[in-house]
Amino acid sequence: MKQVPIVDWLQRLPGGMMLVPLILGSVTGTFFPGFLGLGSFTTALFKNSALPLIGLLILATGAQINARQSTGVFKRCGVLLLTKTFIPAVIIILYGNIFGREGILGVSLLAAMIAFTNSNGGLWLALTGQYGTDEDRGAYIASGLNDGPFFILLALGLSGHANVPWQAIVGTVIPFIVGFVLGNLDKKFAEMMKPTAAITIPFFAFALGTGINLQNLVTGGVTGVLLGIGVTLVTGFLCFAGYRLFIRNSNPGIGFAAGTTAGNSITSVLVVVQADPSYAPFQAVATAQVAAAVLVTAILCPLMTHYMCKRYDAAHPPQEQRA
Template sequence: MDILGKVNKVPGGIMVVPMIITAVVNTFIPAALKIGGPTSGAFSGAGAMATIGMLLFTAGSQTKYSDLGSVCARGGLLVIVRLAVAFTGAWLTLKLFGPEGVWGASALAITIALASCNPGVYAGLMQSYGDTVDKSAMGILNLIAVPATPLVILGVADGTGFDYMSAVSSLVPFALGMVLANADEKVRKLFSTATPVILFFLGCCLGASINLKALSQAGVANIVLIGLIVCIFLPIMIAADKLILRRPGYAAVAATCLGGLSVVAPRIIGERLPQYQPYVESATAQLAVTLVICIFIFPYITKFIVGKFGSGIAPKAEQ
């Protein structure tokens, strides 16, 4: 029974398939993931941050000092473009439509949708299509995968500012892995095959935060959010990747997928910025639906771009 072969036929399957299975379990029998102990630690949201930390360490261990410039260039460009588009989108929405937004999608929901990236999905897709530099760029993308990013974009005042410790906490495991592996090549070799295993468990952890019943709540606001992400934001990201970095664009697609923390961001922002409190509940529901849709469609969009423009790996190894 070739289970792994079938899994690998799905774009980013080593992470996406476990994520879908866990999402189904969380939707219909969520108690199964909450029995505690190692089961909850490995197959629920409780282990997500620890798993991301391991993935960052592993990505760092495969990064040579000579690759740092390329890693910062690729990852840095994607981060800069994301932030620029998110700032522009938030500013235009507030200026033209106010906090209530357009067609039910509030400025809060729109800003989070444009600012929140998904390093986990990115890492899973780069395992299938990316080269070493693409995989290492996850460490850069993780810096903005926090609710503090849309919080800052929406105009944080009174000293709220950017959560610098979130950035530091993301860099530490990546830097530690890089330093150890560059000091001892055997460390790099030890962790060279660890990424697929970690991605499997990361998929399980991320899926445990997804409720597929949210899809039944989809409405016009979700069409607005998906339209902004796929029809406006995504082409800008691909254009930047292809025109500036002269890359095929697959990494830009993977880096555009909505992040899992987007679902908790509205409540955090509402607590810090009271003017957005009336929109917290609706934004949370809209982003939950948008997250599920993005997680399903972005692997296939990435695969399409790879088929059209190529990937970072040898053709015989492509999924």
């Protein structure tokens, strides 16, 4: 039987494993809602699986974080969390204070907070493998920590922009802690959980898509492009500046490799709405906007990283860097 390289096609498209099933889920939910209501395993897997699978992915992410990292790795991790998560969160809180939850140009506070405050760990590993050092690659830990709803719920709750009960915040971090503890106690557990993302992402992406009307997907996609451009330029520059100020033995251009929105961040929209249902009116468009930002940053970020790393190398020859 002739083989169809479906997985290869999806992997060639930036964020394809998340975006394509999301769009297919949106098509199914818009035109074939009866299929999703068949019941039994069909409804459980294709419509109601998002939250359980997201919880499993968060646990698997925690299992990959190694507590025995070098000082240089933790220093870089701290710089990235400061410049990619904490400072952007403050900026978006100010955005919400000025423009309200609705935001401007159709970009809600919910979509902006989620798109700006997390990073794509896969792209970080790929780009640091080409332009960075081993310690830069180890700073993937930052993506493991911010690639989820915990910091988003914390920022929205503490700023007063969401009524987030403490149980919801604790509930998002417990699977991560369980995975972290088990992964560090038993390396075989961490190895066992490695394929979790590849297995779960297409299925919970489809389930998320079933709640998005195609009209919202198109509308949100247009504004999501602008959102993605802003994410790469603003957070990429902040991380570049953080590297320039605090990291001396790496090319600071690599900071732009964190100017991304992770595919998993699409799930955070649902988690925030579950924690504070008053954000429900923004859910459909925000999901589409974040999905568009994932794709745009996956394309723009490598271009900016290449340009900034080469430019810095030209201004600082290797001999000067070694000195």
